[in-house]
Amino acid sequence: MPTTLEVPALHELNVDEIKVSSAVLKAAAHHYGSQCDKPNKEFMLCRWEEKDPRKCLEEGRKVNECALNFFRQIKGNCAESFTEYWTCLDYSGMTELRRCRQQQQVFDSCVLDKLGWERPDLGELSKVTKVSTPRALPENPYHSRARPEPNPVIEGKLEPSKYGSRLFFWNW
Amino acid sequence: MFGIGIGLMMFGYWRLFKWNRERRRLQIEEMEARIALMPLLQAEHDRRTLRMLRENLEEEAVLMKDVPGWKVGESVFHTDRWVTPLSEELFNLHPREELLHKRFGFLWYV
Numbered sequence: 001m002p003t004t005l006e007v008p009a010l011h012e013l014n015v016d017e018i019k020v021s022s023a024v025l026k027a028a029a030h031h032y033g034s035q036c037d038k039p040n041k042e043f044m045l046c047r048w049e050e051k052d053p054r055k056c057l058e059e060g061r062k063v064n065e066c067a068l069n070f071f072r073q074i075k076g077n078c079a080e081s082f083t084e085y086w087t088c089l090d091y092s093g094m095t096e097l098r099r100c101r102q103q104q105q106v107f108d109s110c111v112l113d114k115l116g117w118e119r120p121d122l123g124e125l126s127k128v129t130k131v132s133t134p135r136a137l138p139e140n141p142y143h144s145r146a147r148p149e150p151n152p153v154i155e156g157k158l159e160p161s162k163y164g165s166r167l168f169f170w171n172w
Numbered sequence: 173m174f175g176i177g178i179g180l181m182m183f184g185y186w187r188l189f190k191w192n193r194e195r196r197r198l199q200i201e202e203m204e205a206r207i208a209l210m211p212l213l214q215a216e217h218d219r220r221t222l223r224m225l226r227e228n229l230e231e232e233a234v235l236m237k238d239v240p241g242w243k244v245g246e247s248v249f250h251t252d253r254w255v256t257p258l259s260e261e262l263f264n265l266h267p268r269e270e271l272l273h274k275r276f277g278f279l280w281y282v
Binding site for chain 2: 004005008017026030033052067123125126141
């Protein structure tokens with residue numbers, strides 16, 4: 001019996017979006033990764049465990065809120081150095097981070113002075129972390145049917161076969 | 173003569189290996205920027221997919237209301253878990269350019 005696909009209504013999907021271009025995101029990525037770590041990790045955990053985007057809309061909303069707060073804080077404090085940094089990144093062809101080291105230094109020191117954020121070292125954002133959530137682990141996320149019962153234990157005496165394995169021409 | 177040539181080669185190799193290690197570090201840094209931004213992009217993608225599915229559902233209800241025996245939003249599978257919709261299915265009512273952009277617009281990182 002085919003079931004109906006349940007899609008959430010449009011008003012549930014309305015979230016304050018971040019209207020920012022890719023160079024801006026990449027410029028702030030390292031600090032974003034270390035500051036907005038908690039809601040990000042919870043969202044990814046939810047997504048990977050439930051394997052269903054409809055169940056993780058709340059966590060997605062929190063991710064957006066955290067990102068908005070993050071950008072508001074940067075805009076409030078370090079706007080000029082951040083603008084210079086991301087315009088420099090935008091200017092280079094593939095938004096390579098190595099072309100803009102000077103502006104990056106200026107931005108990092110500004111953020112460190114005003115907000116106390118440190119840029120994470122190389123390799124810190126790709127470490128494997130454990131996330132603790134109040135959400136319980138979903139059982140049967142793949143909606144699989146009931147598994148068949150295991151085979152019953154063979155009673156009685158088992159003897160070796162009379163003529164061997166009988167595989168092709170081997171008779172041992 | 174040979175000594176000079178081999179020495180020069182060794183020096184060249186050493187410089188090459190050093191630069192390769194430096195490139196690896198730079199690549200790790202760029203990948204980390206991507207890792208940091210993944211939840212944002214994933215959440216936006218999910219919302220976009222769900223929004224398009226909702227719009228398609230409503231369009232379907234409008235278009236097929238005179239067809240007898242048609243259940244709106246009927247799934248073609250027997251299971252009731254989430255199946256990621258195909259791009260063709262999502263962009264059915266959108267101009268073809270958007271489907272091409274989704275499928276072939278972005279090919280690889282660097």
